[in-house]
Amino acid sequence: MNTITIMINDQAHQVEAKSSLEDIISQFSLPSMGCVFSINNHVISRDKWPSTHLNEGDAISLFQAIAGG
Incomplete structure (x- = not known):
């Protein structure tokens, strides 16, 4: 198996x-x-999740929508 290293929320x-x-x-x-996911500070729309492939060193950030005022 060929592997790459990515970051998920700085890990x-x-x-x-x-x-x-x-x-x-x-x-x-x-x-x-x-939730909203971004790769290298670019938000990826949900319909693009299956076709967006990760590369060595990519940084994924996860943001949860918070309701409130």
């Missing part, structure tokens, strides 16, 4: 090369409802 993780954002969300049991 390094080894993942299979060519993993999609959707694969990573599933693999690490990340919450997907009410």
Whole structure:
């Protein structure tokens, strides 16, 4: 298996090369409802998760929507 290193919320993780954002969300049991993901500070829309593939050194940030005033 060919692996790459990515960052998820500032923590390094080894993942299979060519993993999609959707694969990573599933693999690490990340919450997907009410969440926004960005890769290298670019927000990825939900419909692009399956087709957005990670590269060596990519940084994923997870933001949860918070309701309130």
